Amino acid sequence: MARPDHTRRPRPWHRTRAYRLTRTVVLTVTLAVGGVWWARVDEPAPAPVTATDRTPVTPAADSGENADDGGPVRERAVRETVVREWAVPERAVRQPRPAPATERPGPAAPTRTAGPVQGRPGPAAPTPPAARPNTPTPPRPPALLPRSRPTRFTLPYLGIEAPVVDLRLDRHGQLTAPPDDNSNLVGWYADGPSPGENGTVVVVGHRDTRAGPAVFIGLDAVTPGRRVELRRADGRMAVYTVDAVKTYDKAHFPSREVYGARARPELRLITCGGGYDRRTGYSGNIVVYAHLTATRSA
Numbered sequence: 001m002a003r004p005d006h007t008r009r010p011r012p013w014h015r016t017r018a019y020r021l022t023r024t025v026v027l028t029v030t031l032a033v034g035g036v037w038w039a040r041v042d043e044p045a046p047a048p049v050t051a052t053d054r055t056p057v058t059p060a061a062d063s064g065e066n067a068d069d070g071g072p073v074r075e076r077a078v079r080e081t082v083v084r085e086w087a088v089p090e091r092a093v094r095q096p097r098p099a100p101a102t103e104r105p106g107p108a109a110p111t112r113t114a115g116p117v118q119g120r121p122g123p124a125a126p127t128p129p130a131a132r133p134n135t136p137t138p139p140r141p142p143a144l145l146p147r148s149r150p151t152r153f154t155l156p157y158l159g160i161e162a163p164v165v166d167l168r169l170d171r172h173g174q175l176t177a178p179p180d181d182n183s184n185l186v187g188w189y190a191d192g193p194s195p196g197e198n199g200t201v202v203v204v205g206h207r208d209t210r211a212g213p214a215v216f217i218g219l220d221a222v223t224p225g226r227r228v229e230l231r232r233a234d235g236r237m238a239v240y241t242v243d244a245v246k247t248y249d250k251a252h253f254p255s256r257e258v259y260g261a262r263a264r265p266e267l268r269l270i271t272c273g274g275g276y277d278r279r280t281g282y283s284g285n286i287v288v289y290a291h292l293t294a295t296r297s298a
Contacts, residue, residue, distance in 0.1 A: 142295045145196030148234040153186045157226040158218045166190035183214035195230035195238035196295050200266045207272045216271035220286050228290055237298045240267040240290035247273045249284045258287055265292040
């Protein structure tokens with residue numbers, strides 16, 4: 001039996017350890033270089049420098065060892081990126097920007113009509129009344145009356161109802177007073193307008209006499225808005241409304257204001273007032289201002 005040959009044969013070169021190690025190193029280096037190259041291709045292009053008219057400027061080529069990396073493919077990709085991101089179309093520069101939608105006229109909004117069902121015509125809405133001014137319309141002035149002397153005086157607020165006598169001026173030009181023997185008499189200045197005529201009617205009365213309180217004792221208590229009535233000899237009635245009540249000192253009595261003519265028919269009621277002295281009497285006068293508001297049959 002032949003003995004086996006134990007002599008070792010040399011291994012082929014492609015199965016040696018050195019070959020396998022070299023192959024591994026080469027593959028590793030190749031993969032690393034390829035990854036770096038693809039990563040540089042995918043990097044964004046550097047921001048281009050544009051001119052004042054927005055024309056894109058081609059970036060300068062890299063210097064040094066990176067100048068040739070990527071070749072024609074990278075240069076085309078960079079150029080397309082610059083044109084796409086920075087180029088401004090000439091049409092967009094020259095044409096004006098369209099007006100916003102809010103400035104464009106559009107169709108008028110549909111008007112809703114009043115009705116039981118929305119969108120269906122119904123009865124027209126009532127027209128609101130015209131706005132009224134805050135100031136009430138002044139009443140029409142009463143009709144003026146012809147001349148006729150007064151016969152009876154009435155002031156319901158004080159419960160006064162008194163006969164009227166005629167009065168005139170004395171030799172000093174002062175209006176005389178009613179007789180003091182009858183405390184319930186009032187006097188009318190007969191040379192002035194009569195009740196219901198245009199002008200200022202003057203009626204006077206005593207506040208008190210030696211016998212005691214007289215017809216105008218409470219005249220200073222009259223308030224604006226109270227009614228004064230004067231019955232005339234012709235059977236007509238002149239009605240006046242009080243405007244104000246004032247007290248004047250006799251030394252500074254405003255004759256023109258009290259007796260002067262006004263633009264409407266008015267009435268003055270006059271009596272004594274102010275302080276009282278036993279020797280000189282009252283120091284002032286009380287004057288009631290009123291104006292004509294109605295005329296009627298008695």
